Amino acid sequence: MSALCACALSLNGCGLDVHRTPAGAEGQQPHIVLQTALPPGGTGAQIAAAATAPEDGQWIRPAKDFASSRFSGLNEITTSNVAQLKPAWTFPTGVLRGQEAAPIVVGHMMYVVTAYPNLLYAFDLSKPGASLKWMYNPKPATSSQGEACCDVVNRGASYADGKIIYATLDNNVVAVDAESGKEVWRTKVGDINKGETMTMAPLIVKDRVLVGNSGGEMGVRGWIKGLDLKTGAVKWTAMHTGPDSVVLIGPSFKPFYKKDQGTDLGVKTWPGTTWQIGGGGMWGWISYDPALDLIFYGSSNPGPWNPEQRPGDNKWTSTFFARRPETGEAIWAYQMNPHDLHDYDGVNESILLDIPWHGSKRGILVHPDRNGYMYALDRATGEVLYANPYVHITSSDSVSLKTGELALNPTKEPKMGKIVRDVCPAAPGGKDWQPSAFSPRTGLMYVPHQNLCMDEQPTAVSYISGTPYVGMDVRMKPGMGGNRGFVTAWNPVTGKPVWRISEPFPVWSGALATAGDVVFYGTMEGWFKAVDARTGAPLWKYKTTSGIIGQPVAFRGPDGKEYVAVMSGVGGWSGAIVAGGLDPRDSSAALGFVGAMRDLPRVTPKGGTLYVFSLR
Amino acid sequence: MTAPPLVIGETVPVDVGAEREQMERVWGSKRGLWGWITTTNHKEIGKRYITTAFIFFLLGGIEAAMMRAQLSRPENSLIGPDKYNQIFTMHGTTMMFLFAVPIMEALGLYFVPLMVGTRNVAFPRLNAFGYWLFLIGGSFLYVQFFLNTGPDVGWFAYVPLSGPAFGPGKRADTWAQTITFTEIVAIVGAIELIVTVFKQRAVGMSLNRIPIFVWAMLVTAFMIMFAMPAVATASMYLALDRLVGTHFFNPAEGGDVLLWQHMFWFFGHPEVYIIFLPATGLVSTMLPAFTRRPVFGYPAMVLALISVAFMAFGLWVHHMFATGIPQLAASFFTATSTMIAIPTGVQIFCWLATIWSGRPRFATPMLFIMGFIFLFVIGGVTGVMIASVPFDLQVHDTFFIVAHFHYVLVGGAVFPLFGAFYYWFPKVTGRMLSERIGKWNFWLFFIGMNMTFFPMHWLGFYGMPRRVYTYLASTGWGPLNLLSSIGALVIASSVITFLVNVVVSLRGGAVAGDNPWDADTLEWATTSPPPPYNFLHLPVVQGRSALWDEGDERQVTVGTSTERREVLLTTPLDAQPDSRESHPHDSVWPLAMALAIGVLFITAIFTPLALPIGGALALIAFAGWAWPTSQDVESEKSDEKISLEGA
Amino acid sequence: MCSRFAEPAARAGIVVLVVLALAACSRERRTFHDSPPAASVAAESAKAVRSDSGVSRDGPYGNNAWALSQGKQLFSAFNCVGCHSHGGGGMGPPLMDSAWIYGFEPANIYATIANGRPNGMPAFKSRITPQQTWELVAYVRSMSGQGSKAARTNRSDEMEVRPAEAQTKTEKPVLVTPPPTVTPPAQEGHP
């Protein structure tokens, strides 16, 4: 099956119905239908019942709901009228680094966090032009900029209990009063001197603020923490390496597969004491199933990238965890990339869905991993229902459903002194942090992702505290087909792509699906695009001042109209060449991403503007 | 102007003084500096070659002495690693590329035309060009050495140590370019020798009558033609890696560090025989004069030379056993390395038979020949030992190997060479070297040689690797090293003795006649030193020992032009007259060309602009070289194919 | 005539040799035991530090091939590559371009390495010896083609990710002010 799928993904025909949309607006990217005849009722997949939220027109956390669906129930903007979408207002933030955050809408207020210095802007939507109500500056340490591997981004804030809560680059979690803009509490949870930074958006579950650290490239030791929503006090910390006691592995820990079972694997699977600097941070997305009372997230890559310096499985890096939100206790874990060879973090989002599976309903989470496989895991047990490639993969052959093991391709194993060529997907994976959306109306997942391969060579690296700990020279290049980005509509029931749109650059922005059957995403050239959720046909696009790598959201304004908002401002790992002014002659710059992005500076300048669109 | 008819087999006609004067006018070079730089006479150039190479030998010897001084005691701080590495690299490079190969070729270029009875080498301007390029290349290396840019990566320049990442600066570039220089020079010399031997032999000198030294030079020249391109290519790859950034030897980008070793040793092992075969030729040519009989087993000797030459190309991998060559492949190279001992053994047996059945005269050259057998057999048997893979794994890259190849190269090539100096000095200068000092020279050399190198066998077993600038006292290597260093002093005193002998004999040595040793080869048929035209009348050969087999009367060829430079070409196999051909005049263009090429090579390590600039200069020089003068045009009109009936 | 000609020629030859010797010697000198200009000379982080600081235009090792190659090794060994890649930059600014934020004189770069800079560059004063720091300074400058071309390093035995320093265009260094990362818009209601 995977062979067939790989064939489909290679776009070489294979008898598939591959056609391009009629020549539309100039510059329109080809859009390819991979599987015809989507049933009118959708695929049958639904957002996990307990994790849905009634559509209240707000957008209080980046992923919209606990299931991380990024689906807006608003349906004023439809496939037929989206072409009339116009900017309602814009706001230049003054911060010219990668803007990855999702605007948060609570009542009549909108909140936006910028990249470092992590300013928080609050806009009153009820005022004409949505005037700025206040700005909060957490004043993060300037030196933290030197510890963030891949641009000084921030992925947004969450709202709960009257507070806007987010993490600053210098490891402070701050809670700001949503009305006044005054700091309510501030907790320092990490140390920039150890290379730790924070870029993730917290998830607030009940009275826990869940945060994790970044720094898999700096020799940090990864963790996730549960903070008290009221006080900010750290209630629990689960490390991602080390003995079971600190990983919070206890008697209720029941991994599905034998390979993840055993005691103190977080120590035994590392040489010497390298687990203390072994990476495995947590800087991506967390989902929550209230019915099972479990949070789901993946840990990041082990450090250093050079795998020869850390023989062993390197648990619990690049691992998917289910934990209790109150205590952090681990319930199950599934290591997707044991002894990760290519910086395949496991931090990508998981969307909680209920799908028909062999005649019955099954509660699953769908997780597009960096390694190029779309994993469907049973939420309760961690069993892999399927793991199908969604991009061209050369680094591995398949995932065994029986043992859960990833069958690596031995010819792509990095060895010191040698270059491994054409490793696909590249280090940012088939998909990086940019979150997917799911529409219950079509039953499809909309996955923004990239199509990159790389050549890599491990080099000996020293752990020197506060300096990067990578040990890999990388030069990336476009994957098969020559385009560097895709938006893929994925049928979570069959585990197959339905259609896909090629983009010249990686699609580094999140996706948004709405009840009007429109899917929004942004491109690194600066286009904000709307496509038909069923067919992928392009419907509308708007050119912003800079490349878009943010997360679009939809909300109902105080005036009752539906709005769509997104941050424009290129940067992040993929856009570091522009945001950091890097030299395109060095293809290893920005951990090798520059090799694939040499032409980006000709296409987009830096930016940092909030765009809000509505129908006129 | 019509040429007089050619008469072959005349007995020696009356020696006409006017004819000598006329020939002197035609073949002689201009007087003064201009004549000196434009000359294309093979003897002039050969002399310069020999002298220059010998100066490089002295420089290499001084380097050796410095190394021995540093190693005389443990933890010596006389020379630091930086200088030491340069010195041993210079020693190896000098001895191999600037001394051993050039001096053998130089002897060939001087004596082969005399021994085959012709007036000059085949392409005299090319010959001059070769010498100038050699001088420029060798001087370049030494200028760089004195500027602290001497190579420090070993004469074998293994990558990656000599590559761009680990060999900063211009030191390894200097080495690579010196190699390019010397390879071109060697190939130029080889071309000269091959064509001269094949086309310019005296009438009657059929292939089976060629003196063994000439055979040895011919075989060596062919070996050079096949071996040198390998190292020239390798050094070019190295230069490209270092200067342009190619990846021939970068394992990360698909290059290979072993590629260098294969290319280098594909040249490097034949190189040993390129040095050794001419030396055996020297021995075989000198031996008759001192045993009063032709060398025993001429056909066996020639076949041995040829088979050694072939086999020499099949054993390069025995330098690389420690790199982890698969057992089966290594066994092949062990077998060939062992096998080459058979033809070498045959040569030794033939010499023994010659000595045994002759009437030895123990003049200095004979002492050197016997010293050669004494030492070379030691080097030979250790050579058979190190052909064994397991044994080699212990002694490879240790002082055992240093001992082995010094026995082979000093014993096997330098001793015959010193013998040759004593033997041919009278021919070249007209005066004999002192026999008394010569004996001192020999015994000091012989004793010093054994004192220096014999202990090294043991040092190798005791674990002393090569190319170390010092060693710890606790290793216990001190006493043997001290002994070895004292031996080096003895060798140095021997070489000084030789220099004294040269100086003293040049001034007041006994005047040599045409043939002081009563030898049998053709060079002794002319005056000492020979005139610019070599022979007033070209000789005719009637047997293998030209001067002993000439019957009652010496026969000559009469009728070659006395009006212009003309050489007689003969057929390759039987040496029957083929044609008479005009011969180029002296020219400054070879020097100009060498300068242009020198500029090209030297500046190429600093700037890519060297290619267009040096290329343009070389083009100009080439145009000047090839531009026909009226003299040339006139001469070529009288080139004539000889019909054998007329002879 | 000969002597009349020879004398000036010999003199010229000597001059040429001396010049060559100076160039080659400084380029090839292996500096194991050097005492480069005191660290204090360069400890000033002021942008105004110029050639008159006692440090020559290319720094003590700007034209020394050995020191440059050592600097290149240290640049990797000390994880400079992690932030600055092989000159193209990443977490840190690129070093192979013409733009310099904190000054391009050797002394400025020395100060940057030794004392660090506020936006993420750590201070290495106590962890890297002055000689090693000067070697790094020389190498960093060579990344944008400063210093003697003949002394600059060539490709390394690794993946080729950029043209070698010896083949890099010599950039004309310019001082840039780092673009301010924050210019909050002046707007009413702004606290």
Added chain:
Amino acid sequence: MRPLTRAVTIAAAALACAGCSLHNAQNALDASGPQSARIAGLWWLMLPIAAVVWVIVIAVMLWGAGRKRSVREVMETRGGTEVVANDEARSRRMTRIVAAGAIVTAVILFLMLIADFRVGQALTMAPSTKVVPIKVVGHQFWWEVQYPDSVPNKTVITANEIHIPIGTPVVMELSSPDVIHSFWVPSLTGKKDLLPGYTRSLWFRADTAGVYRGQCAEFCGLEHAKMGVLVIAQKQQDFDAWRAAQLDSATTPSDSLAQHGKAVFLGTTCVMCHAISGTSAGATTGPNLTHLASRSTIAAGTLQNTDANLYAWISDPQRIKPGVLMPATKLDPRDMQALVAYLRHLK
């Protein structure tokens, strides 16, 4: 045969080096394992053959040169020169002798070849029994040594001193990240190159306990001469104990001087290149120092591991090994003493 060959060798050795016999730990003829013993055996086979061949050749030469010529060996005058008259019968006889000599040579060489191949085969045949795998990485100018284990955190990392159990084959995986080095411990086995871009393996066994010295045998740059390595062959239980001890992280010293020394180590140039397990020092450029004090030498087998030597080495390594990659560290004497105290505490 054996006593005779020994006698010949001793005579030859005495000739070479008037009575300097060497009993050092770096001697290819002082074999301590089957590999080196077989190779030494080959030498003891080849040496007498070579000696006899040489003696015969030289004897024939001297005899042939000096023998009294019989009256039948007449001279004749050819081309005006007195030369030995040609004697067809004698020539034929000599031809037969030379041919016989060539054949004998070939036979001897062939027999030696068989011996070579037999030893070569024995050396290359992979050991079938339980082996100790060791990874050796050659650096300019020191040896990195790793003992991999199926449980990754039982991996031992050390430098320049290789402990092995006696009686058990050791399989070394050899590689180099910089230039070509060659691993050579003469008393145990022949050498094998460490080549960038290749991984080579070498196996050997030590049969007697002891300390065997070796050093890099391929020219690798400035300090090629001082790139030593010690192989410490010990009883299995001693080896196991050593290995277990090497797994421990470094302890924090109890005395204040050494504690200060730890602070000096972590705050100065040391951390840029060296690692000490259990501290924040984790660099791999230089040797791992976690158990430095348990090693008998420093500077890759160059100096005895004493306080004074360590002090001298740290203050100015370039004086001891010019061109080594370790820089001179200028510390005030008190810090230096503390640093030495700390490093000496790392048992």
